[in-house]
Amino acid sequence: MHDRTLTRRHLLAMLGAGAGAAALASCSLPTAGAGSDAGGAGSSALRPDMKQAALGEIPSQYRGRTNILFWAPWTGHLFDVIAEAFTMFNDSQTDIYAAIESVGGYADLHTQFTAALQAKAVPDMVCFPELQWLQFYFAGALAPLDPYFTDEWNLDIYLQSYVGEGRAGDETYVVPFARSTPIFYYNKTAFTELGLPVDTTYTWSQLRELGPEIASLTSSGQPVRTFAYSAADGWYASSWLWAFGGAWTDGFDVMPDEGPVRDLMGFARDWVHVDGHAYQAQAPHTDFQTGLVTAVHGSTASMRGLTEAVDFELGAAFMPGEVDQPPLVPTGGSGFSLVRTDSKERQDATAELMKFLGTPQMSGWYHVRSGYVPVVEAARDEPEVRELHATDPNFTVAIEQLANAQTVAPALWFQAGVQALEKSFASLTGDGVEVQPTIDALRVELEDVLEDNRDDLEALGVS
């Protein structure tokens, strides 16, 4: 008769067997679902395997309608504003209930939507920044919007600088919504007190020359600095290099002319580590508000918050130029995309929501409350918008700079490329590292990004 006593050896053997079974199970990797081809022309807008993610409780006054879900990449004030817009939509009609949930920021949305695709439980509408939607387009997760366009709602009503970024394969996958550009903010009160030029467009060299005068002021017992870099300046770095007359990539060619890159990087490093009038801040806007530094850059979407936060007169100007004055600025912010799900009814309802938010009234309303660009051309004529621009010219500066907005280089369409750029500048302004090795390392990383995505980029016409 066998000894049936359970020993540690027996238990470990069983755990080993269980692990083997788990290994076999894990070999069954996720497989392509129905209609998982890229969302190019001719593919169905529906994916029967993609169900709606959990909605939460529906308020009693909205029950019995077609329910749609939006995952918002905003928190705090910006989420409150968009949530109010959704309430206005829900109250404006009786057929659709649009639920909104905050998932955090853009990076959180990226992660959560990725997980949702694997779980096949997705929202009906998403809002990705710049060109990050492309990854999901190639995964067949997004539906084209063109079939929903009408005489009143189509691409012609939007600011054209933002329209091209939402198209692939002759179809539209994103309509602009919370779009922005970087802008230069400065302490107008301090500049005026020192007799420095205000209401103008600066060059980086000019700002650097102002350093000693600005340092004559003190805040918290320290000389005030001219400008604050951060460790996450990847978006702004496109404008910097355009100002210095260069480009990060030209098609698949990385830094085709190293000269301007060398000038830019040398300038940033020396401003911090030779002059000492610029520095890498932990939180540049906090330092700006508390008077430790007189100038920062930020999104136009920061204008409303900064205006209310500072206790001095806020100045806003075009991004500084150098060789090119004023320079091009990168487009930023996000737009709405329709998710390929199992329900045509919900997709139709989602398009109705996009139409509502794309009216001049709502675009103007959102611009005034958020600071994002009024993406609908006609929104500038809304009385509320006119009044704002008449009383606060900073908002007008943001609108006028739109003429210089341009899409960033393809290597920066991907988070890995942006991160490589950020790390390079963080090392220059933080550690004062040598310029040439920084350029060489960055070149390798950007080339890797382009190579990893070569097929997708070529499909989009990048050459």
Place this chain on the structure above:
Amino acid sequence: MTVLADRRRARPRPPAAPRRRSATRTRALLREGLLFWALILPNLAAIVVFGYYPTLYNLVLSLTDWDFVQPAPVLVGLDNYVELLRPGSVLADALRNTTVFVLVTVLGTMVGGLAIGALLAQRLRLSGVVRTLAFAPHMLPGAAVGVLWLFLFDPSYGLSRWLFEMVGADSPRWTTTSDFSLWAITIAYAWQRLGFVAIIYYAAILDLPRDLYEAAALDGARGWSLFRHLTIPLLSPITFFLTVTGVIAAAQTFDIIATLTNGGPGTSSTTLPWLVYEQAFVSFDIGTSAASATVMFVLLLVVTLVQTRVAHRQVHYS
């Protein structure tokens, strides 16, 4: 289950048990077995589902190229490991940073925790308050500790500026320069864990057998000699426990890095878990991330095995 088996072996065999008693014993064994399985199966299932399965699935993912979005990963064999192990790879930086971080935080908290625990055990005035204060940081979430230290380290308006100004120096830029960023996360993490180690040592010291100390005192042992030759050896099981859990916890630290330095500047404060996160959720390079996670798993396994081997020789349980 070892105890169960030992008890079986220890039980004297009956000389010639009648058939009826044998059946009773079988039923008792059956009942005991059923109870055993009823108690252990839920835990076993949880370990398999949440421990073994993800580990093995991660191993499979490390052999693929996947961005999390494409419907299916593509098998690439050992390419991810080859890429990770090539000279100049970021893995080398992450390994070096992790080693420094783990060694300094574990050794620092063990030495500091033992000292504080021993002082608390003296039952001096206000030791209750000190005990509570020492343990409090351990109750805070890592993210809160990170944010707190972000303010303390701020060279413009933080405590750091004040302290360095007292000696006529400028505060280092703790989180924005490579020379200090690793030390910033090390200090913040050590501060959080120190109280936990101190309280464990304190409780263990109170539990040490008094008669041994009395005997040692009769033999003339005093002060440091008593502490060195009696207290420290008697605490070796606790030291072993704190070392193993300390190494594993430190090697997995993420939240403090996320709030203080984001692994930068460059890779100066990038540790293995941060590297795994960046590769997975910033670069969306799941295969490489899974390969880094596997490397981390193997390293932790080896370190723990070595610690266990050493413990067999150095730890005294009685």
